Amino acid sequence: MSRVYNFSAGPSMLPLEVLETAAKEMCEFGATGQSVMEMSHRSKEYDAIIKETEANLREIMNIPENYEVLFLQGGASSQFAMVPLNLMNKSGKADFVVTGQWANKAYKEAARYGEAKVVASSADKTYSYIPKLDKATFTPDADYFHICMNNTIYGTRFTELPDTGNVPLVADISSCILSEPIDVSKFGVLYAGAQKNLAPAGLTIVIIRKDLIGNAKDITPTMFNYATHADNGSMFNTPPCYTIYVAGLVLKWIKKLGGLPKIKEINEKKAKILYDFLDNSKMFKGTVEKADRSLMNVPFVTGNEELDAKFVAEAKKAGFVNLKGHRSVGGMRASIYNAMPVEGVEKLVEFMANFEKENG
Numbered sequence: 001m002s003r004v005y006n007f008s009a010g011p012s013m014l015p016l017e018v019l020e021t022a023a024k025e026m027c028e029f030g031a032t033g034q035s036v037m038e039m040s041h042r043s044k045e046y047d048a049i050i051k052e053t054e055a056n057l058r059e060i061m062n063i064p065e066n067y068e069v070l071f072l073q074g075g076a077s078s079q080f081a082m083v084p085l086n087l088m089n090k091s092g093k094a095d096f097v098v099t100g101q102w103a104n105k106a107y108k109e110a111a112r113y114g115e116a117k118v119v120a121s122s123a124d125k126t127y128s129y130i131p132k133l134d135k136a137t138f139t140p141d142a143d144y145f146h147i148c149m150n151n152t153i154y155g156t157r158f159t160e161l162p163d164t165g166n167v168p169l170v171a172d173i174s175s176c177i178l179s180e181p182i183d184v185s186k187f188g189v190l191y192a193g194a195q196k197n198l199a200p201a202g203l204t205i206v207i208i209r210k211d212l213i214g215n216a217k218d219i220t221p222t223m224f225n226y227a228t229h230a231d232n233g234s235m236f237n238t239p240p241c242y243t244i245y246v247a248g249l250v251l252k253w254i255k256k257l258g259g260l261p262k263i264k265e266i267n268e269k270k271a272k273i274l275y276d277f278l279d280n281s282k283m284f285k286g287t288v289e290k291a292d293r294s295l296m297n298v299p300f301v302t303g304n305e306e307l308d309a310k311f312v313a314e315a316k317k318a319g320f321v322n323l324k325g326h327r328s329v330g331g332m333r334a335s336i337y338n339a340m341p342v343e344g345v346e347k348l349v350e351f352m353a354n355f356e357k358e359n360g
């Protein structure tokens with residue numbers, strides 16, 4: 001087997017152990033004589049899988065009882081509409097911190113359904129920092145306050161949560177879910193597409209405080225109403241069965257490693273290796289404000305587009321793939337999600353040091 005180190009921002013690496021278990025169980029799951037892909041989602045066997053997956057997610061993330069966990073489809077992008085349709089129901093207002101393209105999409109979509117306000121933005125410096133927030137600018141009667149916790153494209157993250165008082169805080173955690181412990185009780189809604197840090201594409205996780213369910217706007221499509229899914233245990237229609245099963249395997253892998261405190265320790269170690277190298281390199285430079293650096297997505301540049309392209313091409317040949325940066329930032333981006341082993345980052349840094357020596 002010759003697996004590459006895949007630094008893709010998403011879909012991204014899955015733990016090898018998980019892939020091997022899935023492969024072993026591919027044609028015959030347990031004593032069922034069938035693949036999980038072929039099972040009725042209403043079968044006793046599948047019910048055990050989805051229940052165990054939810055129980056493990058609740059345990060690992062320490063999700064309080066008054067929160068519902070929903071297994072949906074449509075990606076994080078559907079949540080940009082689903083959140084306002086379900087939550088913009090009192091004042092019809094919501095606040096947004098625009099820290100990148102995803103945050104901006106959440107804002108623009110909400111603006112179609114109510115009064116959406118940008119309370120702060122870092123667009124002036126290509127989203128290379130998390131803006132300081134002034135509580136006086138927050139809308140006191142907003143129905144929710146939205147942030148994108150980790151900015152996948154730009155490589156920044158919130159390390160401090162805005163104090164929104166009684167206004168429910170809603171966060172897109174697509175690229176940082178399960179990367180470190182998070183206090184769920186501080187949020188009204190958390191949502192994430194699974195394909196960055198949890199499972200293959202096709203599954204969207206929504207963690208929502210129960211009192212925020214049940215007041216959707218009248219125009220809300222049935223499938224976009226949280227109540228539809230909460231009332232039916234995420235089985236109103238066919239859920240993304242196989243992806244939920246793989247998410248379950250990933251959650252077991254996290255538990256075995258020692259849960260989120262341990263995962264955080266490993267992620268901090270990986271990020272430090274890469275950032276320390278960038279801070280000491282004469283060729284490569286990180287692109288974001290140090291205090292706001294993401295643990296998951298690390299953009300960097302040489303300052304020379306031709307050299308960037310040469311680096312990406314040579315890295316690929318050496319087995320380090322998907323290092324090309326997002327088109328809006330240029331340069332490189334190494335996404336180092338949970339499944340990226342420490343060794344992958346160590347080897348990448350070694351490769352970068354050699355490249356610097358040869359091309360400096």
Ligand SMILES: *Cc1c(COP(=O)(O)O)cnc(C)c1O
Binds near residue numbers: 075
């Ligand atoms: C990838 C990503 C999205 C888009 O997710 P889809 O599941 O493709 O809709 C939204 N927000 C963030 C932070 C992301 O990283």
